[in-house]
Amino acid sequence: MPKRAKWLLSSTLLISIFVFGTAFAPFSLANDAATPPAVKEEMWVLSLPIPMLAYVARPLGNGPFPLVVMNHGESSDATARGFFPKVEFKDAALWFARRGYFVVSPIRPGFGITAVDLPSEGHHSIYLGDIGKCTDVNFRDPGIAIATSVQWVIDYMIKERIALPKGVVVVGQSGGGWGSLALSSKNPNAVRAIINFAGGRGGHVDGKPHNNCAPDKLVEAAGEFGRAARTPTLWIYTQNDSYFGPALSQRMYDAYKGGGGNVEFHLLPAFGGDGHFFVDSPDAIPIWAPIVTQFLNANK
Template sequence: MLKHLLAILLLLAFPSAVHSPAAADDRTAGQVIQEEIWALPFPLPVLAFLVRPVGDGPFPLVVMNHGISLEANQRTMFPAIEYRDAARWFARRGYVVISPIRYGASSLDDKDQGLYGAVFAHVGSCDNPNFRGPGLAIATLNEWVIDYMSKKKMIQPGKVIVVGQSGGGWGSIALGSLNPSSVQAIITFAAGRGGRVDGKPNNNCAPDKLVAATSEFGRTARVPMLWIYAENDSYFGPELTMRMHQAFVEAGGNADYRMLPSFGTDGHFMIDFAGAVPIWSPLVSQFLEKHSATAPPLGQPVNGPSAQREPPSKPPRLRLPENIHFSTWKKLCFASSDRTNICRSTSTATDDLDQIVARVDLIERADGPARLQLFVPQGANLQQGVKVTVDQGSPVQVPFTWCLTNICIAARGIEPTVAAQMEAGQQLKLELTDLYSSSVTIKLPLSQFGAVHQDPPAETFDFSLTEE
C-alpha cells in the first residue's frame, strides 16, 4: 500500500503539462492539462484518475472504464492508471477525463483499507457464466460517476462520452443498454468478457453465451457506439467479435464496428500504448464529430486568466462553508461476487451547492472487524489525523490513509463498543487541525443512527453471482 501512496503523491506533485510523444497531432492540440487522483464518495467509494484541461471550464466529460484482472497476483502488477496516453489525448481536446479504479480489478484493491472490498467483476463458472450482471455493475458505477461529476462547475451537463477497454468496454456496452440521457456516445476497445480461459489465446469461456448477452444489451441500447478491435486480439478475435456485433445490431443496437490491423504482440492492449494513438484517433475524431460529441474549439483561453492560474505555494487552510446540511443516516449493503457481504451505515454533510463537505461510514464486513471511515476537507494536518468523539466520551484518533486532490480519507478498525456508543449517542464530533494550528469541528447528529444501524438496509446492491 505504501508504494501505491508514493506513486500517487509523485503524480500529484507534477500535475500538469508534461507532453508525451503519443502522436504528431498531440503536439498541435495546445490545451494545457493536469493530472489528479480523486476519491469519489459513492455508496461504495472508489478512487479515480482524472486528467483535465487547465481552467474553470465548463468542459464535456469522458468516463473511461479500465480492464479487469480477477487473479490476485496479476492485480498486484496492474498499474493504477491504464491507457494514460489515451486519456491525455481526450483531455488535450478539451474533455475532463475520469477513470474510476474498480474493486477486484487493479493493484489498489485492498479490503483492509475500508475504501474497497466489494468485488463485482466475476462471471462465475464457464458452464453457466453471468456476463450480463458484471457488465451492469460497471454501468451502475458509471451512472454514479456521471451524476457526481455533473454537479461540478467545470462539467458541461448532458455532454458525456464513455470509453472502455476489455471488460471495461463490456461494461460500457451495458451502460448503453440503459440509455442514460446525458451520454452522447460510447467508444470501446477490445470489448468483451470471458477471454483466454487457462491463458490460451482465442479460448473464450462461453462464446455463444457472450454473443447472446451482447444481443440482450442490443435489444434496448440506442446510444451511438464505436467498437474498435485489432486483428491479433488474443482475447476477442475477429470471428467472435463480428458475431457479437451482428447480434447487437440485429437486436436493435447502434454500433459502428472497426477492425484495425494487428498491433504489437497482442492487439487486445492497443489502447495502453502511446504508439497506437495515431492509429485509432482519426476514427474516434470522425465518430465524435458525426454525433456532435466534440469538445469546444481549442486554442482559446478558458474563462480568461483562470486558465493560467498558478497553484498555491503555501499549504491550504482548513475552511468549512458557512452552511452545512446533514443527511439522514442510511444503511446500504452490498453482496459482492466474491461472496463477501458488506454494510455501510453512512451520513453525509454537504454545502449549499450539494458538494460533499464530510462523510462518515461505519463499515461492517461479514469476514472481518468493523471500520470507521471519514471523508474530510483538504488542508488538515495529516500527522494528527481526525479526533472522533461521541457526546462527552473518550475520543478516538483516526489516522489518515489517503489525501487526494479533492478530499482526504481517514480510517481505522474499531471495537464493537464504538458502534454501541454511536447507537446510544446524540452527536458525533469530528475535530481537525491544519498546518497553521487552527482547528475546525464538524458535528453530525446521531439521533437516528441506532435505529438505522439495527434495522434492515434501506437498499442492497447485489453484485453477487445469480442465476438469470
C-alpha cells in the same frame, strides 16, 4: 467547484483517504515541468456509493467541461488486481484532455488497494466483475454492475458542476469496454457516445490465448444489450486480438446490431504482439484518433 484538500502520495495516506471517504481530493501525479502546459494530471478520491480512486487528466480552469469516463479492463485473479496500475491508457486519456475533455479513469472496487481477498481469513473484497465459472457463466450482470459504477461517476461529476450535464463520452477497453456496452443498454441521458476498444469478457481461459469461456453466451448477452441500446457506440477491434478474435468480435457486433443497437464497427489490421492492448500504446493513437474524431463529430 467545492474546496479540495491536497494530499501527499504515500501509500499509508492513500489508504486512509480511501477508507474515510474524503469528498474528492486531487494530488499531483507528475512534475510540473513534465506536464503539458494545457493539461493537468491528478489523482482524486470520488465520494460515490462505493468510493473510488480515479486518475484525472483535465484542461486548466474550473469548468464545467465535457466529460470522458475511461474504464479499465478486468482480471479474475485477485492478486493481479491488487497490483493494478493507477492508470491504464494514460496516452489516450491525455489525447482527450488536450482536446478540452475532463477525463476521469476510476479504479473500480476490487482493484488496487481495494483488492484484499483472503477468504481463509474472512476478508473479501468488493469485486463487480465476477462472471462466475464457465459452466454457469453470467456475462450480463457484471456488465451492468460496471455500468452502474460508471453512472455513479457521471452523476457525481455533473452534480459537482465539474462536468457539463450533457455530451458525456464513455470509453472502455476489454472488460471496461463490455461494461460500457452494458451502459449503452441503459441509454443514460447525459451520454452522447460510447467507445468500445476490444470489449468482452471470458477471454484467455486458463491463461490460454484464443480460449474463450462460453462464447455463445457472450454473443447472446451482446444481443441483449443491443436490443435496449440506442446510444451511438463505436467498436474498435484488431485482427490479432488474442482475447476476442475477429470471428468472435464480428459475432458480437452482428448480435448487438441485430438487436437494434446503434453501432459502428471497425476491425483493424494486426497491431503489435497482441492487438487486444491496442489502446494502451501511444503508437496506436494515429490509427484510432481519426476514427474516434470522425465518430464524435458525427454524434454531437
